[in-house]
Amino acid sequence: MDVSGWVVVQRAGVVVAFVLAAAAVVAADRPSGRWGAALRRRFVLGVPWGSLLTLLGVLAVYLFVQGGLGHWYNPLTLPFRAWSYFYPLGVLTAAFAHNGPGHLVGNLVGAAAFAPLAEYAWGHFPRERGATSFGSWRTNPYVRAFVVFPAVVFVVGVLSAAFAIGPIIGFSGVVFAFAGFALVNYPFGTVVALAGGSVVRTVYTAVQTPQLTAGGRPAYITPWWADIAIQGHAFGLFVGVLLGAAVVRSRPRDARPSALRLWTATVIFGVQQSLWAVYWYRGGDTYVLYRAVGVGLVAVAAVVVTYTVVGSDRSVLEGAFDGAFAHRRWQAGAACLILVTGAMTGPAVVANLYTADDGGLPGETVTVRDYEVTYAEGVTNGMTAAVDVSAFGETTAVNTSGVVVRSEERGIWTTAVTKGRLAFGGRAAVVLGGVGWRETVYALRDGWTVTGGNTTYRVLLSHEGSARVVYTADPVRAGPVVGGRNVSVAAAPQGYYLRVTRENETVAARLPADNRSVTLDGLTFTREKRKLFVEYGENGETRLQIAKRETYK
Structure with missing residues (x-):
């Protein structure tokens, strides 16, 4: 069997394996409509329409706005980043645009994992006993499914771009908001969704690349944590937690998750999603990671989230300090969460009130x-x-x-x-x-x-x-001194030049073409393809390599 045919067989095998496995589980469980009934109690026709519209909207931006339909692996990104408040197009589109197919698929999978959970917790139908679904536009299930949910997603997306430090791009801030909303409603369900998203990405990769042969090779990469918009992720998570907490605290106390469940799930989520990856950019290609600080912050943030959602109505300061200064424990947690969110957004507001430097650029443009x-x-x-x-x-x-x-x-x-x-x-x-x-x-x-x-x-x-x-680097001098002479290579817009210096006197000539030679101050330079040799001595008996063309990977 040829390789291409074997790849097709492997792809089909992965899909068939999962389809048959799902059918076998359904047959063993025999849900008899229980799953559908549970979905129909919360969704119109049992479908998370808001989540589906969101996923299709993000995909449409990539395909038709960024040009991904014709340039799948190289979409247009520069004009769709949130550069500043003086560039509204970037602020409005940044959260819904992506760097490439990997970035897009990763966020779509994350949204598919967490958005339906968040939509289920909120629901298309009211939870209150005796409430009428069609009593007003606020309770109308179709309005909630097709208008309110997508509208809230859009608003959260714009906020995540407006309050992000740096010109961000990507839907991940909203994905973290979905996760935060789901986390406070269904802590362990969110952890399962997190693991499920990882499974889906692995299956997608297996279908896309069923077989991989790899070996050691040089590569230019930045640290993986330097590509994480940590501030934007944390902002989205906290916004989702605050919105979810409003829903959870409207329910009876026995319907809320336990503190242990919520804290544990929040820590697991935070660590698995690398919310501990606090780093700084030092310029050039240098970054610094504050790992210990980040891990500690995740643990503390989980406590704040827990108190916000399941904290009791008892006063934080009981006894002599009760009264005007007394606050319920959940209110104290919410206040801390709001303060932390504000502390993260404050620097972004200041930075986004400035636009790019309008001074002249150096050199040719x-x-x-x-x-x-x-x-x-x-x-x-x-x-x-x-x-x-x-x-x-x-x-x-x-x-x-x-x-x-x-x-x-x-x-x-x-x-x-x-x-x-x-x-x-x-x-x-x-x-x-x-x-x-x-x-x-x-x-x-x-x-x-x-x-x-x-x-x-x-x-x-x-x-x-x-x-x-548009740019030429400084000349460089070869290490060996050849016959008492220093040899340098200089870059110029027209090409490269050889310089031979002895006793403060310099002679120069164009670097010879392939299989050609040039003589400077008694030194003969010969180019053989990508290498340059020098010959010297009475009869040119000494020969050594003096330079070679730069190679790239």
């Missing part, structure tokens, strides 16, 4: 409508330096190196491709655009590494078939 693209090294980040704050040895004013994209009209200033990533791959695509249009600028790097390890290089930006050199 490529302009695409309202975007400017260039390459720079060691420049101050035009977004993080908007509010210069220093604390605990860290600062918001950091330097950055790489492909810089700016749009004054949109308030965008970002390092689209870091120096390290471009040096690793040698080529990167920067997708620019807006609603209804997209264009791509390619960043290209070439360079020469001299004996001794130093590299000089050029960065070119290519757009619509025209390439322009």
Whole structure:
């Protein structure tokens, strides 16, 4: 059997295995309509319509707004991030847009796991005895299913973008709000949903890539925790907890979850979802993770959540301090939760009131409508330096190196491709655009590494078939002294030059083409494909490699 046919068989086998397993479980359990009846008591026709509309809406944004339908693996993202309050399009779309298919599928699976639980807890039908479903628009099941639930999801999504630090993108803030709402209503059910989401992602991966052959290979990666929008996740979770707590506390006390169940489930959820991954960006490619602090915060936050949801009506300060200063225990927990949420959103409000630096970009730029693209090294980040704050040895004013994209009209200033990533791959695509249009600028790097390890290089930006050199690195000197002479390689917009220096006198010439030679001050340089050799001595009897072309992965 050919490999492609075997892959199809494996994919079909995974699907068939799960279908047969589900049928076998249903046959063994013999629900006799119990499951359907339970769903119909809370959902119109037993279907979580609000959750389905939400999932379809997020998918539609990816396919039709970001252009994922025609560019599934490379959607347009820059204009759909929440850059500042002065760019409303980004604030309105950031929570519903995604970086790529992996990001999208991960959030859709998370939403599919937690949203129906949250919708079930809230319900399309009122819980109160004797309440009339069609008595008003607030209790109308169709309004609750098709209007109110999706509207609340949209509002939470916009809030998660508006109160996030940095230009976030992705539905995860809302997914965490779903989880928070579900967590306080069904603690262990949420933990099961969390594990179920992991199973679904694994099954999806098994269908997508049934067989994988892998080996060690170099790769350029940032720490996994540096890709987590921890502040946005925590904000979404706390918003969901507060909304869920309002629902839970409207029920009789015996219908609420126990404190132990809720605290345990909250800790499990927080740890599994990496809410402990508190980190800071130091600029360049450097990040610092505060693991111990983060784990401690998860445990404390779980206590606050527990008291907010199941705390008693007894006063926190009983006895002599009762009276004007007395607060019920659950109110104290809710107050703490609101204060923590406010503390997280405060810095975001300040940061989002500033727009990107409107100073000139260094060096040559490529302009695409309202975007400017260039390459720079060691420049101050035009977004993080908007509010210069220093604390605990860290600062918001950091330097950055790489492909810089700016749009004054949109308030965008970002390092689209870091120096390290471009040096690793040698080529990167920067997708620019807006609603209804997209264009791509390619960043290209070439360079020469001299004996001794130093590299000089050029960065070119290519757009619509025209390439322009926008950056040249400093010259580099080879380690060995050849016949009393220092040899250097220098990058220039026109190409690369050899420099030979002796006693403060320098001669230079273009680096020779393949299989060609050039002689400078008695040294003969010969290029053989990607390597450069030098010959010296009376008859050129000494020969050594002096440089080689930079290679990329």
